[in-house]
Amino acid sequence: MGVFLGAALVAAVVMLFILQPVVKGLHASLDREEDELTETEARKRVALLALRDVEYDYLAGKLDDEDYQALKAELTAEALAALDADEKARTREEGGAAGPADLEAEIARARALLEGGPECVACGYRNQEGSRFCSACGTPLMAQPTN
Ligand SMILES: [Zn+2]
Known part of the structure; x- marks a missing residue:
């Protein structure tokens, strides 16, 4: 049990570490143009926040292992799909001008982290x-x- 709890805590810390910059970035973009939240940004935000909630619920003992794994897999897939869609939408909006390489690297990194490679x-x-x-x-x- 101690080992299991430790692993869960490590997983939670890792998730927080992963999501922190993403969520911060989302907040920044929300502050800037709250009324222009795109569909893909909304999807991404919802999926990432839901993913975080799942971690919290799991740690709080509200979810059993099976539910946790199922929800996490589902939400991770949704978050990745939203990241992809958001990436495409941004590339279209900005004409690939405003540091697309940095953005692509950022998204690739976020995706790799979410996939746990x-x-x-x-x-x-x-x-x-x-x-x-x-x-x-x-x-x-x-x-x-x-x-
Ligand atoms: Zn290397």
């Missing part, structure tokens, strides 16, 4: 799940030691 031992870049080589530096990604 392996982190490169050489450069620390978090790759997409199932990657065999680091997308940033090409280092082969070893399977996690299981000891």
Whole structure:
């Protein structure tokens, strides 16, 4: 139980770490143009906040493992779909002018984090799940030691 609780707490901290900049960014864009919240931004925001709520509910004991896993998978898929849609919408709006490379990198990073892929031992870049080589530096990604 202690180990399980510890793992859950680690997962929650990781989720907070992941969501913090995303949620902050959403707040910033909401403050700027609250009345112009796009459909994709709304979807993304709802999915990410729901994902956070699921973590809280799980930690609070309101969800059992099965519900938690199912909800998390569902919301993660929705958040990723919304991220993709948002990315496309922004690219269209801005004509790909305002730092699209940075934005793409940001979204790729957020997506990789949400998907929980392996982190490169050489450069620390978090790759997409199932990657065999680091997308940033090409280092082969070893399977996690299981000891
Ligand atoms: Zn690397």
